[in-house]
Amino acid sequence: MNFKYLTTLLFVSLFFSCTQNKEVENLEKSKKVFIDELLSKMTLEEKIGQLNLPSLGDFTTGQATNSNIGKKIEQGLVGGLFNIKSVAKIKEVQRVAVEKSRLKIPLLFGMDVVHGYETTFPIPLGTSCSWDMDLIKNMAKMAAKEASADGICWTFSPMVDISRDPRWGRVAESGGEDSYLGSQISRAMVQGYQGNTLADKQTIMSCVKHFALYGAPEAGRDYNTVDMSRGRMFNDYFPPYKAAVDAGVGSIMASFNEIEGIPATGNKWLMTDILRDKWKFNGFVVTDYTGVNEMIDHGMGDLQTVSALALNAGIDMDMVGEGFLTTLKKSIDENKVSINQLDAAVRRILEAKYDLGLFDDPYKYCDEQRAKTEIFTPENRAFAQKVATESFVLLKNDNQVLPLKTTQKVALVGPLADAKENMPGTWSVATDFSKAISLKTTLSEKLGSNLLYAKGSNLDYNQEFEKRVGVFGKSINRDGKTDDVLNNEAIAIAKKSDIILFAIGESAEMSGESSSRSNIEIPQAQKDLLKKLKALNKPIVLVLFTGRPLALTEESQLADAILNVWFPGTEAGPAITEVLYGAVNPSGKLSMTFPRNVGQVPIYYSHKNTGRPLSDEKREKCEFEKFRSNYLDVCNTPLFPFGYGLSYTTFEYSSVKISTTKLSRKESLEVTVDVTNTGDFDGKEVVQLYIRDLVGSVTRPVKELKGFQKVFLKKGEVKTVKFIITEEDLKFYDFNLDFVAESGKFEVFIGTNSDTRNKILFELI
Template identity: 65%
Template sequence: MTRPITFLLIFISLSLVACDSKEKRTASSNDNPFQYQVDSILGLMTLDEKLGQLNLPSSGDITTGASQSSDIAKKIEEGKVGGLFNIKTVEKIREVQKIAMEKSRMKIPLIFGMDVIHGYETTFPIPLGLSCTWNMDMIEKTARMAAQEATADGINWTFSPMVDISRDPRWGRVSEGSGEDVFLGSQIAKAMVNGYQGDDLTKNNTMLACVKHFALYGAPEAGRDYNTVDMSRIRMYNEYLPPYQAAIDAGVGSVMASFNEIDGVPATGNKWLLTDLLREDWGFNGFVVTDYTGIEEMMYHGVGNLQQVSAQALKAGSDMDMVAEGFLGTLKQSVEDGLVSIEDIDKAVSRILTAKYQIGLFDDPYKYCDLERPKNEVFTEENRAFARQVSAESLVLLKNADSLLPLKKSGTIALVGPMANTAVNMAGTWSVATKQEKSIPLLEGLKTVAGDQVNVLYAKGSNVDYDLEYENRVTMFGKSIPRDDRSDQQLLDEALSIAAKSDVIIAAIGETAEMSGESSSVTNLQIPKLQQELLNALLKTGKPVVLVLFTGRPLAITAENENVQAILNVWFPGSEAGLAISDVLFGDVNPSGKLTATFPRNVGQVPIFYNHKNTGRPLGNKEGKFQKFKSNYLDVRNEPLYPFGYGLSYTKFDYKNLTVSTDTISMDSAFKVSVEVSNTGDYDGKEVVQLYVRDVVGSVTRPVRELKGFQKIEIKKGETKTVNFDMTVNDLKFYNSDLDFVAEPGEFQVFVGTDADAELMTSFQLKK
């Protein structure tokens, strides 16, 4: 009679936990409204089933029609899987969820995750490009639209946003973040979380977000992915941690631990990071998932065998094990050995079950499995139109000598370069759901936007690189650019032939999509040599040349800046790339993107960022002239090629009348900074008005300036607008040597302008 009674108890319990949570709420240490239901389930679970909830495998061999016999399916039946990732489409997800709900003993629904990073099938610019819009409403809407599409396809959890601050463009994953600045990064983190999760996670068009990679992942030594990160606590708190905290404050439901070590302890097993800081100091009450095989990789860091590191990770605060199966395979023995307790396991399981309650899976395990939604909500014309708008706003005009741009919609244009006609590269890295072949390449976009009065001639001009093996490494994951078997000279001759017939040349060159991203670190920040030679040959024709630069990172393009008349940095603009780029080239859209990462003159300047500190021997001139016994280089000036916040427009903006509402500010007062911005050019345009502050004297050394506010405004030609920044003393605070968050009395300088080199300045005093 044991078995029937057990199933009756399970049925009664699960019926109870499906009741209204407010009626069944009991007091708990973390004020969890689902604690009663969670505790009811925990009381019925075996240890093996609890460990199963902590296991997150990849979907692996699951395909529709074959899921019943797969290894993953068997584990789901046995209660050994808490969720899956890398599985797509309602049909597949419904079939797998059905296994959990009909064949497992506890009938606990699975959670389904995917790397929905910068859009779903409708793909937006890579995150670094998206950040260059400086448009928080737009960024939030991209996450909202991505959630709409992904949930329509059955997915309810995204491994995004990535908020790692990075000042080293050698690191490939700089493409996945929002650049170098902690203030801007924090605003984007909040916008992305709000976009994914909305105001009600029980809705079937919102999804659980996961902030990553916690923490400091963007600062690896030598810019090499997965490498050691080592920095002081004061630098962590002031320069790297705030975007993660901003996501926590926005209510993000999950956190992903990073691969790197912190203070000599891998993040996946770092109790100070995952418990003391994240939960106790910041009040995070969601769950922590490891990165791919993160627990297993702790062994290679040299901190123990799989059983030891799994126990360490659990006790440190990691709740869900992605792929490594260290929890599933060793924690039962660790309980017997006294390395972990049942209470430790229950705490982690409770967090996973709570998340499933939060997104409504216990009310309806199939709530994301409506077969009609994908037809009406994924890759729609409306979504694509918005993606085109976003992409155009992300492009950054780096140079425009003699107002070469915008181009006229007449005459003959020669479009040359290996990036000119490659649809599969337009979405960039980490675009796993994108239908690459449906993206619009530049050639197609140019012809569409230019109209019948423009004759567009095309030649590839060159392959990506001389080295075939290297080219194969940077065109992975279906993003190949078929190598032309003609000789380099034949390809060049064809390009020069059409250039001779043209009025203007567009050179579409740079990186391919997979030259940046995970495990795509480099030591050379220049455009591949073969493409440089193509560009140089085009310049020698004497025809005006527009460089359309594709890249996932800041590049060292000093020579190109000196020799090319116009440079439009387009990043990887997403599924509507060709149309968006052409909108800007022809002036249908006035470029308004601003850099969120500094462009170096050469790789030797790296790491380089605007909010550095002065040394005791700072360079004393603004012309970059060498001075002996000052902090400078023998061979290149200190200043970057393009500063943070930089980006040109087809019009001109003038700044004047910068004021602070009061010369003296007390610790409990608010104040206002105002500036007048005039559009003195010939086009309506958008401008990102940027406010920087310098704390002149501090108890610890302070940066030369820090971004503390920005507004993106639209100004018609001939119009002047007054821009106001409402500020408080909290905007002046920093972490001191005791890690106290303080504002110190003294002089503060305020700079407002079009980039981090803004010269318009005023000051005020902060009094006790």
């Protein structure tokens, strides 16, 4: 390559770069001019109206104009709506906004597209266990394509709250306990929803939630108080939100909880000092459902006071509560809120509508042909099935009970075996439950007369409890037979079978919002049936349905194999069957620790050491030592650690090497490991890299995830997996909340889960 060619190449590159920058600059100028002009025409009431986000809910076409909200839309008193489904209905409401209101400002239409639209993927906690960011990004991309085809332009997703307490039901919507993995997922989801540009009609605006710290409520009880140090906030809980901001997320939802004594919805330090000033977020912030009004119960004042508090803190849009709509004019008249603060909020909402292309085409997302051809297609369903198989975690497989053989006669039992309405899991608001596929349906098609079925037990002995967790059309359909009759039916078919397949666990709405549990064990009705089946001395495979880590100490002893399938989505039956029969080798790894019992909670791998830690030897042997940090009645170790997951094959790690033991700043070092598939099946392995900072100016975790790679190996194949470590990987927020990497010694661990002891030492100089 000659010098003249290089010079020309550089000139062309600089020319196109400058041209692109100029185009972006011109677009931003055009947007500013447009918004400035629109703002200048708006009355005070119309400005406040843009901040109002009511829920119209489902309605019959033809009612939009005559409804109370329809009249407010005509008056310019609504900025957006959510919970409306279908192009026809959304088009009807949008027509009211752009044809009957004075300024013809289009509406935003939002929905909780949390894990898919009509094609429903596994719950987010499940998909996080795939550890596959391309898969997760494409899942969000497909969800955006379906939702946008049906009129939706805004999703309240992803939920990126870090949580280390499985009692909290909303762990089902999260990416688990780890800030590094959670940040990768957050970034992938935002990129999947929003694509390269919101101008693309197949993308939708993302709303990351819940800002902030919502996943750490006291006692694991939803909406409860959160209290933690700023060091923990910045190091453990803030990173996934920051990752979303860095990825260009268009909006953020405030959390319900308080932070340092001030509810997030009214917390200026959080919403302005951190989010806007420190992180440079330039999108808009929406409250959660009635979040402004709920500050009254927090003890922050009356509706006018808390509404002013929220706007002054940096909140832009009020979901449902209408505190802004009914009180802001008075607060402005009384100088409790400035017109500049109001204008800034309105501008951000109008900018979002501009970026989505709604001013150019208010009906951009109302293409009836797309709605007919791009939703719940065979291609989408096939992809959802693939995502589900990648999310399953094999927790136990003694004596290679799995995969099953089609020649075996199978006894399928359990209340989750034929419960298709529960397969999509919590927060599946756009799902047509009639289209979900149960495990029984698929196994019946596959096995014919080799499948015997009996429900075996109800979900729980308590009928009232079943009613509480059977909401939103997800009843388990309680059987009126006595418990003994149900048990005996299961025992009878089990005796005729070669193997027992027990579909066990929670129902879909035993986790999710307002579904906290103080007892995170399998319901007793199912536990009792498992004990009776164990007495038959037949192999037992548990297909575990759950929205959270459960305490499975007893079940792990009684069962020969446990396949955790979470709630797999609309394609549950085919996905589970594929894995059970070996068409797909399970490769999921836990993104959240499974405790031995609820008394260990919160339990997570990246904990701090105490001044009296239990030795590794005694920890591994589950031995008690007086005057050390341990329990009298249970091991310190979890039942299943973070990053854990088995395969039908086996993997061996060897030849861990490091390129240098001295890492200079601004340089990098390379760590390699040889991974061998030593079993009888092709399979995927998630190779995980952890780092420990041995000495710090503040105490540091015993281990932190800093890298992972999901690799495919044919049986007998060896691959060398490489990781690059730089100074950036060693940074943390110190006591002064400066983001620093301190010189000193570090340990690197590479292995199959967070409990690996495979370590080498290096030093940052």
